[in-house]
Amino acid sequence: MKAEEKSESQSLYREAIKVLPGxxxxxxICRKPHPDYVSHGEGCRVTDVDGKTRIDFSNNTASLVHGHAHPRIVAAVTEQLQRGTAFNLAxxxxxxxxxxxxxxNEGFEKVRFMSSGTEAVMAMIKAARAVTGRSKIAKSEGAYHGTYDYAEVSQKSKPANWGSEACPASVxxxxxxxxxxxxxxxxxxFNDVDRTIExxxxxxxxxxxVLIDPLPHxxxxxxxxxxxxxxxxxxxxxxxxxxxxxEVFTFRMGYGGAQEWYPDVCPDLTAMGKIIGGGFPVGALAGKDDFMSCFDPTRSELPLPFSGTFSGNPITMTAGRVAMELFDRSAIAEVNQLGDYARKEISEAIDRSGAxxxxxxxxxxxxxxxxxxxxVEYRSAYQDxxxxxxxxFLVKHLYDNGFxxxxxxxxxxSTVTGKAEVDQMIECLETGMVKLGKN
Ligand SMILES: Cc1ncc(COP(=O)(O)O)c(C=O)c1O
Structure with missing residues (x-):
């Protein structure tokens, strides 16, 4: 019998396609010929149901800043779980x-919680409309801001429909x-001051x-x-x-988010998500009281009715607080240094591979x-x-070799990824790039 035929993931997937689209x-999580199903994650490693362990550099698309099942988060959430998970009380x-x-962050006078980054960006756009009484928004071509109709315009426009550089089409x-x-x-x-202002x-x-991501993926x-x-x-x-x-993707950049890169600029509103949930579904919108007050349900004329059954649920709030308390200035400096190290070593590996x-x-x-x-902008980032x-090919090569x-x-x-794991991944990346050159 071939290894593939014995795969537990494959048989789970056969059942899954009968009840879930794709x-x-x-x-x-889609992979060919099928996704692998997880058994468990611990620290920077994930083990699938077929017993294969891999080092996790994706961390659930940048949402787990302390890796999997961090003991402090598990303990705090377990305690809360036993007291209930969601209430119609504060x-x-x-x-x-x-x-x-x-x-x-000094600019965060008030914060409102929701359950995803998409929802946080939607709340931010609706708040801007409620505050200004205007309906249009502007955003950079190619930037991903979740799946709200307005936020996702032109997130994946192509040469055939993206229009001129000076005036990109809304797709x-x-x-x-x-x-x-x-x-x-x-x-x-993106980043074109003159054309954008025009x-x-x-x-x-x-x-x-104007909607901006400080480091658009x-x-x-x-x-x-x-x-x-x-x-x-x-x-x-x-x-x-x-x-x-x-800042759904970038809040991990600094103690108060990537906005610390621009000390003379204070945004009016900041959307967050991912890492601030400590591994649970989350979104949050923060900003000056003047703007955030449009959510205030005690106002007689409420400018922005905004609800969410699981918004601010105590599981997410507990996990998020513990995760973010652990993500203090020294933890941030350390993980950012590891990022600097990885980028430098990858550049050297690229040079060696000739790719x-x-x-x-x-x-x-x-x-x-x-x-x-x-x-330098979306059109040069676009991949044919x-x-x-x-x-x-490269991502599969890494995956098949345990990354x-x-x-x-x-x-x-994440804060539990070590230099040794980074080194191993880069060694594999280099062999992948050499193989690519031969293909
Ligand atoms: C910059 C940015 N905004 C918004 C979102 C949407 O967040 P979520 O997937 O939690 O809805 C994402 C998700 O990747 C993101 O990267």
Whole structure:
């Protein structure tokens, strides 16, 4: 009998495709010929139901900053589980976590919790509309901000439909996206101050907010420039729009988020998710009281009715608080240093392998590109079918040899990843790049 025929994952998948479209609720976990099913995770390692253990560099798409089953988080959540998981009463767990998050960033006067990053970005856009009374938003071409109709416009536009560089087209990510949603989203070229300001000026009385990710993964994991961030801050202030920062992916960059890279810029609203849930579903929106008060249900004329059955549930609040307390300044410095080390070593491995490749990223995240030069905006980050095939080969080579990456060949390190694991992964990456050269 072949090894494949004995695979427990394969037989689970055969059952899964009968009840789940494509066998899954998450596109991310799809692998060919089938996804592997997890048995358990511990620290930086994950073991599947067939007994194979791999080192996890994806950490559930950058959402587990302390790896799997951290004992302090498990203990705190277990204690809360025994007292109940969700109530129509307030919980102290929510209050204590809100206090902690607000203490991390001066701009966070108030915070509101929800259950995903998508929801946090949606709440941010709706809050900007409620505060300004305007309906349009602007965002960078190619930036991923979750799956709210407005936030996902042009997240994956292609050469055939992306329009001119000076005035990128608004392209729906999903078939059937209402035309009104496309008309209400102004797409701007990433980090291009002059063209962006020109486009914003054309809609200056209609824009509720400009949505920015400080390190957009899909644009190549390259930072939003300081010059761009400052220019947008100035433009939004002068034109009565809000600066809406999506830190769902990047809050791990600094104690108060990646926004610490821009000390002279304070966003009006910040959306968070991923790591702040300590491994549980989460979203949060924070900002100045003036703006956050649109959520205040005690107001007689509530500008923004916003509910969520599991928002602020005590399991997420407990796990999130413990995880974020553990993620203090010294833990952040250490994991970011490991990221610096990984990027430097990967560059050297690329040189040795002779591959046409480069590495981008910041802090605890990096992304390997099969391009000679790092991308500078979405169009140069765009991967044609040949590049997609090669990246898939590299990610599979790593996976088959025991390393789990995000499928763009991106990694998000955790505080329990060590230098030894990074070294092992890079050695494997190098052999993969050498093999690619021969294919
Ligand atoms: C920048 C950014 N915004 C929003 C989201 C959506 O978060 P979630 O998957 O929790 O809905 C993501 C998810 O990857 C993200 O990277």
């Amino acid at each position: 066998g899954t609720s998450r596109n991310m 919980t102290e767990a929510e209050l204590r976590f809100a206090q902690h998050l607000c203490s991390r 729906g990510a999903a078939q059937g996206t209402p035309q009104q949603a496309l008309d209400d989203v102004i797409i701007t070229p 486009l914003l000026d054309q809609h200056k009385d209609e824009l509720a907010c 899909r644009i190549g994991l390259i930072p939003t420039s300081h010059e761009f961030m400052k220019a947008i801050r100035q433009w939004t202030t002068e034109n009565g729009a809000l600066l809406a920062l999506d 046409e490749a480069c590495v981008t990223g910041a802090g605890s995240m990096f992304r390997v590109h099969l391009k000679a030069q790092p991308p 079918s040949d590049e997609l095939r090669k990246i898939a 789990i990456m995000i499928n763009t060949c991106t990694a998000a390190l």
